[in-house]
Amino acid sequence: MSRMRMRYVKMSLGADPDAEPCVIQVRCTGCGAASTPVPEQFPGEQRDRAEEWALSHTGRIDAEGRHHTGYQVTVTMFWRVTPHEEIDPPRGEQSAGSTPSETG
Numbered sequence: 001m002s003r004m005r006m007r008y009v010k011m012s013l014g015a016d017p018d019a020e021p022c023v024i025q026v027r028c029t030g031c032g033a034a035s036t037p038v039p040e041q042f043p044g045e046q047r048d049r050a051e052e053w054a055l056s057h058t059g060r061i062d063a064e065g066r067h068h069t070g071y072q073v074t075v076t077m078f079w080r081v082t083p084h085e086e087i088d089p090p091r092g093e094q095s096a097g098s099t100p101s102e103t104g
């Protein structure tokens with residue numbers, strides 16, 4: 001029988017300081033073509049560029065002479081959880097096959 005030791009650790013959640021605040025990208029639901037992902041400072045900041053890409057894509061015809069009119073717009077945000085105290089063992093000290101919180 002094993003026992004598990006648990007502890008309460010306060011954590012904060014916020015934007016990842018090492019990533020772009022947001023990234024917007026448009027994908028055609030007809031053929032899968034996608035715009036180049038564009039970094040944004042806030043969601044929707046580059047919406048005009050996304051709309052231009054979709055309108056331009058619809059303006060073209062495919063091999064069957066059809067226009068593509070459906071789009072998936074994705075705005076991606078990156079978060080970071082910051083524990084208020086150390087929750088991981090120091091690098092190189094974690095042994096294989098056991099977790100730090102298990103005892104006995």
Ligand SMILES: [Zn+2]
Nearest residue numbers: 028030031068
């Ligand atoms: Zn398309």
